[in-house]
Amino acid sequence: MLNDYFSSGKNKEPLKPKSKDELPHSLLGISYTEWRDAKKKNHKWRNIRWGFLLFMNLLFVVSFTFDLSVLEGSLSGSRLIGFYLMDPFNALQLLAISSTTGYIGHLTMNFWIGLITIFLFWFIFGGRGYCSWMCPYHFLSELAEKVHLYLVKKKKIRERTYNIGLKLVFFIGFLLLAVLTRNLVFEDLNMVGIVSKAMIYGPSLLLLWVLAMLLFEAFVSRRFWCRYVCPIGTTWSFVGKLSPVAIKFEHDKCGYCLECQKVCLVPHELWFVQRGKATQDVHFVGSDCTRCGLCVDVCPGNALNYAVKGASALV
C-alpha cells in the first residue's frame, strides 16, 4: 500500500490497451468527435482557481491600501492575520548564504515558524498548487499562452520545447549564485516577487523584464518560465512529491484522446494517458503538476479528478 503511495508505476509492465468497443464513446453509443468535444467549453475549475488567485493577490493590495492587517507583506514574505509566511526559495537562498557567513543564528523565530508553516500548508495542498492557485505570474502567463496557442494554430510560429531537466540546472544554479555573490540574485529576477510587489507597492522598471518574458512565452516557447526556469516552482515540486492532494487518473474512463496533455503545463507528467502507456488502473499525476485543474475541466470521460491520495486506504 505504502509502495503505491510513493511509486509512479512508470517502470511496471503496461496494461493491455482497451479495444475500440471498450472505449467510453462506444459504450455511450456516440461518435468519437462528439464525445471528445463535449467538454471543450467547460471552465469550472479554471474559474474557481482564477477567482481564488485574484482574490488572494488583491487581498495583499487591499490590506496595505486600507491598512486592514489581514494579509501583509508580499509573496516574498508575508503575515496572514499575524502568522508569518515565507517564500521558500527566498528562504533557501538566505539559508544557503547565511550558513556560510554564520548569520543563520540571527534569524528570528518568526522566520522559522513562517517557513515551516508554508511548507506544511503546500505539502498538504499539493506542492506546486502554489503556482496555479497563488502565483500572479502564472495568471499572466496563462494569458500569454492563449496568444501563443493562437499563433501556433494559425501556423505563424512553431512550437519549441526544451528538456524539463533545465529547471534543476536553474534551481542549483541560483542557489550557487546566491552563495557565491552573497546576494539574493534570483529575487531580482523573480517574476512572482516583481509582479506581487508591483501590485502592492507600485510599479517598477523591472516590470519590463516580466513583459519581455511574457512576450518570449507568447512568441517563442510556451510557458517557458514556469516550465523550465522558476526555482520556486521546483522547490514546490520537491514538496509536492509526497503531497496527498493530487490529480487522480482512472484508466477505465479514458478514451486516449490526449486533450488533457494539450492543455497541461507539464504534459510529461500525464505520460499514462497515451494508449498502451498506463501500467495501473489508477495513476496519480507526478510532482511537477500544479493542480491547476485544466485537465479535469477538459477530460471528456471524467477520467481525471482532484483526489486525496491514500484516502481510500484510510477509509
Next chain:
Amino acid sequence: MEKKDSGLNRRNFLKSGLVATGALALAGAGAFMLDRNTAQARVRPDFLRPPGAINEKDFIYGCIKCGLCVQICPVQAIKLAKAGEGVAFGTPYINPRIQACDFSCDALQCVETCPTAVLNFKPFKEAGLAAVEKATQEAGADFAKVNPFEVQKVAMKQIVRMGKARVNTETCLAHHGLGFKGVSRGTDFRGIYRAPESADASASPLAEKQFDREVCNLCITECPIGPKAIVQEPSRSNGNLVPKVLDGCTGCGVCVMVCPTRETSIIVEPS
C-alpha cells in the same frame, strides 16, 4: 526507436543546459558587478536604512524584500528601493527629506516585524527591559507608579543609530542670525510627524504648522529625542545661537524634514 529518442533528448539537454548555465553566469556576474559598484555609495543621506539595520554587507542578502517594515510604519517613512539601486532593488530605505522616521509608532515596529532580523530587535528589547528594571529599582517603594511602557519606548528609541546629523553652516539660517516665520516646507508638503509638544498620539502634517522664531531653531525644537541629541549654543565665530548635534543623535532625520531652507541645511550621515 527508444534509444534514438533518449539520445536526442540528452543532446537537447546538454545544449539547453549550456545556454542556461551561461545565462546564470551572466546573471551572477551582473549581480556581482552591480553590488561591487554600488555598495560604497548605496547608503547615503537620502537613502538611510531603517532603524536597527545591521551592517550593509549582511543586510543586502539577509533582507528578503517582503516589505513588512514598509507596511507597518505609521508615517510611511520606509520605501522599497527602485530598480536604479541595482542589487538593492526592493530593500527598504528612508529619505528623511521627504518623510522622516519620527518614532510615532512608539515601539520601533519596523524592527520588531522584520522576520530575518536585518532590522535587529534584540538590542532594543534588551535596552528596554534594562531601563524598566532600573526605573523600578530607583522608584523603590513607589515602583507601581512607573509606567513600564513609557520607560521602555524612550530607552528603545534612544539607542537607534541610523546615522548622525550634520549642519551645513553655509546655508543654515541660524548661522546667519536669521529667524523663520511661516510654514516650513510650503503648504503642499506631504510629510507628517508627531511634534514633541503634541499631546496627540498620531502624527500630523508639517504643512499645517505655523512657526515664528526670532532665530531659526526648528531642528532643535522638533527633534523627537531632545537635548541629548541636539542643542542650541552660541557659535564660536560670531556668537549667533546655532544648533549643535550631540552623540545622542539617532539619525531619525526629523530635523532634515523640517529644515526650512530650499536645500536642507542639515543632513544625516549614515553610520
